[in-house]
Amino acid sequence: MPTKKIVILRLGHRPQRDKRITTHVGLAARAFGAEGMLLASEDQKLADNIADVATRWGGDFYVKNNVSWKAEIRRWKEDGGKVCHLSMYGINLPDAVPEIRQCDKLMIVVGAEKVPFEIYEMADWNVAVGNQPHSEVAAVAITMDRIAESDPLINKFTGGELTIVPEKCGKKVIDNRQ
Numbered sequence: 255m256p257t258k259k260i261v262i263l264r265l266g267h268r269p270q271r272d273k274r275i276t277t278h279v280g281l282a283a284r285a286f287g288a289e290g291m292l293l294a295s296e297d298q299k300l301a302d303n304i305a306d307v308a309t310r311w312g313g314d315f316y317v318k319n320n321v322s323w324k325a326e327i328r329r330w331k332e333d334g335g336k337v338c339h340l341s342m343y344g345i346n347l348p349d350a351v352p353e354i355r356q357c358d359k360l361m362i363v364v365g366a367e368k369v370p371f372e373i374y375e376m377a378d379w380n381v382a383v384g385n386q387p388h389s390e391v392a393a394v395a396i397t398m399d400r401i402a403e404s405d406p407l408i409n410k411f412t413g414g415e416l417t418i419v420p421e422k423c424g425k426k427v428i429d430n431r432q
Contacts, residue, residue, distance in 0.1 A: 258357065258358050258359065258360060258403070259289060259335075259358065259359045259360070260283075260287060260288040260289060260360045260361075260362065260398070261288060261289060261290050261291065261292060261330075261360075261361050261362070262279060262280070262283040262288050262290070262291040262292065262361075262362050262363075262364060262394060263291075263292045263294065263321075263323060263326060263327070263361055263362070263363045263364070264276055264279055264280075264291055264292065264293050264294060264295075264364060264365075264366070265294050265323055265363060265364070265365040265366060265369060265370075265373070266294070266295070266365050266366035266367040266368070266369065272366045273297065273299075273300055275366070275389070275390060275391060276293070276297070276300060276366070277300055277303060277304060278391045279291070279364060279390050279391055279394055280300075280304045280315075280317060281304065281307060282391050282394050282395045282398075283315075283362075283394055283398065284304070284307070284308065284313060284315040285395075285406070285409070286394070286395055286398035286399060286402070286406040286409075287398060287402060287406050287409060288315070288362070288398065289314065289315065289316070290315055290316040290317065290318065291304070291315075291316075291317045291318070292317075292318045292321045292323075292326050292361075293317055293318065293319050293320065293321065294320075294321055294322070294323040294326075295319075295320065296319065296320040297319065297320075298319055300317070300319075301317035301318075301319040304317045305317060308414070309414065309415065310414055310415045310416050311411055311414045311415075311416055311417075311418075312411030312412050312413045312414025312417070313411040313412070313413070313414070314413075323363075323373075324372070324376075326361075327361065327363075327373075327376050328376075330359075330361045331376075333359070334359055335357075335359035335360065335361055336354075336357045336359065336360055336361070336378040336379075337360075337361045337363060337376060337377045337378050337379075338350070338354055338360060338361070338362050338363065338377065338378065338379045338381055338397070339363040339364075339369070339373050339374065339377035339379065339380045339381065340362060340363065340364045340381055340383055340390070340393045340394065340397060341365075341369070341374075341380050341381065341382060342382050342383075342384070342385050342386065342387065343374075343380065343382060343385075344379065344380030344381045344382045345379065345380065345381060345382065346381075346382050346385075347381050347382065347383050347384075347396070347397060347400060348400075350379050350381045351400050351401055353379070354379060354381075354401050355401050355403075360401075362394065362397060362398075363377065364390045364393060364394055365390070366390065381397070383396050383397055414430065415429065415430055415431050416428065416429060416430065417430060
């Protein structure tokens, strides 16, 4: 797991339309080493579903529901953190990676609908993960992979009810509850 502190701030989540994408943003962030997700919307069921994944598969990932994005960014920066807003309009990710890797406390902001311009002004980096429309899930996963201190694809999650054992063929899952 990375030694740096990384959280995702999800903006513009619309529960009826975006629940699957926002869930996948959280799951990708968890799998690639973030410690939690701040959801700037009200969707307790989504938060509970992601918490359930952490219970079953391990790790300490959390979702803080219905936050004020502006207050969270201000608090994060006052506490010495940096903010990276993922967009199509910023500097290209490969150009930003060396500087972002030096950051010990990082908030990654990813939007759903139109992002308020104030985010662009508050962010330390506005980063383009490609200059074309694509998935927020892909943007989070690619960014977290590129800035990782070690290979996030081999992260070990402890404390879960279930553990997957890598196999060349087939599925092997250990039930840790027994």
